[in-house]
Amino acid sequence: MDIRKNDSVALKTTPRQQIKQIVSRRKERLGDPHERKSTSQKPSRRVQIEDKEKSKPNQKKIAPPVELNEDRKTLKQDNKATPVSFDQDKTTVKQKKKTPSVNLDRARTTLKQKIKQRLNFDKEMKPRPPKCLIVGFSKCGTSALKGFLALHPDIVSPKKEIDFFTNYYFKGLEWYRRQMPPSLASQLTIEKTPEYILTPQVLRRIRDYNSNMKLLVMVRDPIVRLQSLYLHELIHKPQYSDSTTFRQWCGGGGRTAHVASVVDYASHIRDAFGVFSRKQVLVQSEEELEKFPIKVLRRIESFLGLRPVFTKDHLVYSKKKGFYCFNMSKSTFSKAYKSVEMNKNTGCFTASKGRPHQRIAPNLYRELVAFTRPYNRRLFELLGRTYAWENFR
Ligand SMILES: Nc1ncnc2c1ncn2[C@@H]1O[C@H](COP(=O)(O)OS(=O)(=O)O)[C@@H](OP(=O)(O)O)[C@H]1O
Structure with a gap:
């Protein structure tokens, strides 16, 4: 090994430069302490809550708002259809429980027919x-x-x-x-x-x-x-x-x-x-x-x-x-x-x-x-x- 050559390199750098070099080498080895600080920052409260939620597997999840509205819509439709289903016979009411959408359509048709009949009836009367x-x-x-x-x-x-x-x-x-x-x-x-x-x-x-x-x-x-x-x-x-x-x-x-x-x-x-x-x-x-x-x-x-x-x-x-x-x-x-x-x-x-x-x-x-x-x-x-x-x- 040519020690003199190394020493000559060493001799060429000023002590100030040497300190810088040492610091940069340490940085490479350990990473930038400023960057480390940013990653090690405390997570935000929101993230904390989300994490907490994730960590509770048995807790009931609240349905997202879109689904709730859908439910309400269906409920409203059901309510609207109720008087018609009263007019229908019991069989239809029973069927309604099984296939609500089909019966809802049928109820709507019946209601329309009834309104039409009624209008014709009134016109004729x-x-x-x-x-x-x-x-x-x-x-x-x-x-x-x-x-x-x-x-x-x-x-x-x-x-x-x-x-x-x-x-x-x-x-x-x-x-x-x-x-x-x-x-x-x-x-x-x-x-x-x-x-x-x-x-x-x-x-x-x-x-x-x-x-x-x-x-x-x-x-x-x-x-x-x-x-x-x-x-x-x-x-x-x-x-x-x-x-x-x-x-x-x-x-x-x-x-x-x-x-x-x-x-x-x-x-x-x-x-x-x-x-x-x-x-x-x-x-x-x-x-x-x-x-x-x-x-x-x-x-x-x-x-x-x-x-x-x-x-x-x-x-x-x-x-x-x-x-x-x-x-x-x-x-x-x-x-x-x-x-x-x-x-x-x-x-x-x-x-x-x-x-x-x-x-x-x-x-x-x-x-x-x-x-x-x-x-x-x-x-x-x-x-x-x-x-x-x-x-x-
Ligand atoms: N189901 C029944 N219920 C009640 N009344 C009955 C019934 N069937 C026939 N009648 C007899 O009807 C008589 C009255 O006749 P009118 O209705 O033609 O009278 S009026 O001209 O309209 O005032 C009335 O006459 P009065 O008995 O003098 O009151 C009754 O005898």
């Missing part, structure tokens, strides 16, 4: 001109007939008597139509005003309005009709008071013009037969409606060309009232309720229908029987049938 009229006679069970008929799904009827062809003809046909309840094209509107049959001019107005109109005419034992009308007019006509007797109301006896106007069905029905074909007019007795309502309703269904729906389940006999009333456990009851005044609790007609009649004094009764007999005979001849009115006595 409008007041339509009546095609059948209950034209008479007052106090012969016309309200019961109208109310019972309104149980039929294909029949609608206004609650009130419209009196159009008698009193409000000047208001015009459009006004009349608007008095009718909304109905579907497939339904039949029936209006009842028992005074229509009393005037030939009114019957002609009806024919001019609709020459195919069907007429329902209720008749009743004329003496019972007198009793019924008497009780009605005592309340509704100011010329009578509570003290007006039946005899006084009859006009002092049983052979007056007043009595004649009440018991003479035949001349009015003849007028109706003169304006309409007989096929368009059905005459029905109150007595039969009172005792065998379903039989009568089935007959009228057929007369009106409606599907037969009436069964004995529609009505129940009330011993207390002494009449048939609506069977409130049957859902059609609520439909009929829109068409007649009835007691919501009992399903029977209000107190103004089916009032107990007073007993007629025997003398007056005999007079009335004698007086009404020819009227009845004329009616029976006209109809080609009899009623058991005179046989009752």
Whole structure:
């Protein structure tokens, strides 16, 4: 080894340079103390927390915010769909649990269909001109007939008597139509005003309005009709008071013009037969409606060309009232309720229908029987049938 050469190199450097060299060699060996300081700096608090989290494997992780929103979306959609799934049958609800997305789609479709149906239904529902009229006679069970008929799904009827062809003809046909309840094209509107049959001019107005109109005419034992009308007019006509007797109301006896106007069905029905074909007019007795309502309703269904729906389940006999009333456990009851005044609790007609009649004094009764007999005979001849009115006595 040439020591002198090395020494010569060494001799060439100044002590200051030598110190520098020593320091740089140390740096190479150990690394820069400044750099070392930067790497050995304390980790930031955030990093510390993250590290801590990593070091806790069993701790529950909080779901990232995006997923939470997704969950909420799904929840909202589910909530929106809930009313539809209620309308669907139980099977669909069960399926929903298994495949929610499929059922959600189905529920949406059903809802859309239902809305569409409803809109179409509402568009179609409008007041339509009546095609059948209950034209008479007052106090012969016309309200019961109208109310019972309104149980039929294909029949609608206004609650009130419209009196159009008698009193409000000047208001015009459009006004009349608007008095009718909304109905579907497939339904039949029936209006009842028992005074229509009393005037030939009114019957002609009806024919001019609709020459195919069907007429329902209720008749009743004329003496019972007198009793019924008497009780009605005592309340509704100011010329009578509570003290007006039946005899006084009859006009002092049983052979007056007043009595004649009440018991003479035949001349009015003849007028109706003169304006309409007989096929368009059905005459029905109150007595039969009172005792065998379903039989009568089935007959009228057929007369009106409606599907037969009436069964004995529609009505129940009330011993207390002494009449048939609506069977409130049957859902059609609520439909009929829109068409007649009835007691919501009992399903029977209000107190103004089916009032107990007073007993007629025997003398007056005999007079009335004698007086009404020819009227009845004329009616029976006209109809080609009899009623058991005179046989009752
Ligand atoms: N189911 C039933 N419920 C109640 N009443 C019934 C029923 N069926 C027939 N009737 C008889 O209907 C009589 C009333 O007839 P109207 O409805 O034509 O009277 S009105 O002209 O509308 O005022 C009414 O007359 P009154 O008994 O004099 O009240 C009843 O006898």
